[in-house]
Amino acid sequence: MHYYLDFERPVAELEDKIEELRRLADGRDMNITTEIKKLEKKARDLRADIFSKITPWQRTLIARHPERPYTLDYIDLLMQDFVELHGDRRFSDDPAIVAGFARLGDMPVAVIGHQKGRSTKERIERNFGQPHPEGYRKALRIMKLAERLGKPIITLIDTPGAYPGIGAEERGQAEAIATNLQDMFTLKTPIISVVIGEGGSGGALALSVADRIIMLEHAVYSVISPEGCAAILWNKNGSTVGRKEYENASDALKITAQDLYGLGIIDEIIPEPLGGAHRNQKETAASLAEALKRHLADLIDKPDDILLEERYIKFRLIGELEEAP
């Protein structure tokens, strides 16, 4: 059984019906089989129709879909021989970020990403993919190791944001994020960053200072969550905010892969199967693997000074301003 989002309800009903018919027919009754075929086409068309009109808020919900593939799923699908490494050597190991080395095709790479949990227990263990400072420090430790060993870095972004908590503040959440931003500009090895789900503000950015930034079709990347933005800007007279305000905020914030590509922030959008990455994980991973290999081939032989200069310029040029008279 699949998990359906509210706006997918019409498809869900149809697919339930197909399932029921299939059970009844048991493959023997030809009439029912044709009926099933017809319904399946109808469901496909309906889904295509729904997804052709998808709103930024609906994409946000897909980006957070509980069945969406997470970092470890992609590592499993994309890479071989993954060895996970743990700890920041300062305070602890943060399960909200996984890091290690693996082989992409025949190339060993460092792979680092936010990790959400699937079951309730694992979700809590992984803190819903919201890292503490030690997560960012672990990530930086592995990135520096990758640089020293001459291995490219691939980061997978999927977090609601860095964790807002007492311990996180005591141990320097701001400093940890800032240091990653600063030091990633000095790493003499290619960095490719992929937003696979939620790109939640500074907590996402701290792993995505990269030579190439890629987003999956239904991923989102934003300075603030639509809910957070709605609560601040659409809550003027203390009214409660809901779906309508989230729709407004996610429209205004321009958070989709398509928006970011239009703004010149990201380099490529990886198409997802109809219905989202979780509908066909292998297909999604195959498209992603192709893109990663292509970008790596392009970056791997760049001299260090050119690589760093281009990375600097890439971010240096982001900003929309004019000289007023």
Next chain:
Amino acid sequence: MAWFKKEKSKITKKVKVPEGLWVKCNSCKEIIYRKEVDKNLKVCPKCNYHFRISARERMSLLADSGTFVEIGQNLTSTDPLDFKDQITYKERLKESEKKTNIKEAATAGHALIGNRPVMLIVLDFSFMGGSMGSVVGEKFVMAAEKAAEDFIPLISVTSSGGARMHEGIVSLMQMAKTSASVSRLKETGLPYISILTDPTFGGVSASFAMLGDIIIAEPKSLIGFAGPRVIEQTIKQQLPENFQTAEFLLQHGMIDMIVNRKDLKDTVIKLLSLTTGGNKSPQSEHE
């Protein structure tokens, strides 16, 4: 907690000294004669609470008189998202300009401090909460790049709620852009002094503000990554006493020192004299 004890709000609202003859201190709640506060560099004479001051006031406090030469003073945002909530971002910018008489939340330029040349950038909280969008990011990078080019130190003074959400992802990327320029500046062997004032949060603290080689804070300033309200809502607990104050950060090893406003300039001069123009040539090949 005793049932009759009134729960004190942990989040004290801190605002700039309002107009009028008398002001109420946000910290000790004393009613003070306004002129007395002004005379005291806008520091409460009763409890040493440091009121927020404008970028202009900060400049005259730090820079030698008449030495400040501004850069990028005419830069304005072009509203990359065409952003609109209750009013448009463009209108909001105009309103802020009218209210504050400055064009953006950051003022940057070249100045002398104790006769030593520096690049100086100051954020002003009264302009859209000192938030960082394209212009603030650009001005910081211009200052950092100019500092590296002229081989003079960089000093920033922050007062900001964080990234400017009206510029969406473009504002988020200013965090990376400003941090990149700090990383370049540090390769030259120049010091970067970051002065944190009330408040410094979010996208500003999690980028250039916390990257200072030396980090100074004004007493009782609130400094952190996430705002206290967000944390309270997330963890559903009361926050500890002094949480996210300059004193709390000093205790946790996140800043170098807390300096009173009246001593700030002298401290900066002393630091400049100790960290620049030494005997051993700095790391870079700069002549």
